[in-house]
Amino acid sequence: MNDARARFALAFAPGHVTGLFAPETGARDPRARGSRGAGIVLELGAIALARFVPGRRRRVDVRDEDGTSLPISTNVAQRLAPPGPGTLTVRISHALPVGQGFGMSAAGATSTALAVARISGRPVGDAVQVAHLADLYGGGGLGGVAAILGGGLEVRSRAGIPPFGRVAHRSLRGSLFIGVVGGPIPSPGILRDPQTLARIRSARSEVEGLLGRPSAREFFERSERFTDRVGLAPPTLRRTLAGIRRCDAWAAQAMFGRSFFAVPRTPEGRARLRARLRQSGASVLELRPARSGARLLPAQPF
16 A cells, blocks of 8 residues: 655656767866767666655665666665655666666666656756766766757767756657667776777767767768777677668667667668668667657656
8 A cells, every 4th residue: 555655756768879979087077077979869768766755764775677776876866865764766667778888877867866856856957967977977878868868869069967068959850770789788897998998089080070060961970980990899799780781771889788770871771771680680679769858757656
């Protein structure tokens, strides 16, 4: 039976694929740290359902649909929980694979932040800041929270969350394919590896060339070149990307996963791309870019 004193909130945050990026972590204020770059905000993401019941002791319990604890989202919930004793429970549902470059860490953190902040009476700005800092320090990513505050094609011309960072969102028509060809690649290890960071810096020109008002075509072309120059894709993923590109489609690694995103260059190429993806053995999903960013939803008790 539900406790009459319980408070509930529900929030959604979209997933995201990064096509290219340049780390920017030197700012004194961590709210201005992250990355410049660009990606696509996805229509699927993470939903967080939060429930707070006043009680005798303070307790925070954050888990996914399988009962797995989530350190980054737990940190968010602890920082935004209502003052005083009580039990805060958050259940997060991920619509896309975790650890595969689809922005599930940022989506989980952001949806949790919005839901818990609503229960606590905190402003949305506080929720976004806490989610960004938790994702940044927890090793989730370098700009995922800033990217998913809107939909479509996002371009981060200045690192950090607004108003420190600058992110432009443009509508993006049609659909794209995302696929997975292996197990997750942990982001923290990659972001701390000096050789990997050196390769990312060597591809910085692709990021610099994209900033401003890029077309979708330029984004896909530069994402392909960024993938090839940084060389993070394992052999199986490289073979998959090469096969997709031969089918008159753009294809790039979703940073950082054994995964990809692909878009046909022409309407006629969509059928060839679908046939190629069926033959590839990859786990593939076709979906659309999100029309809007992270937001609160009507909540039901649980």
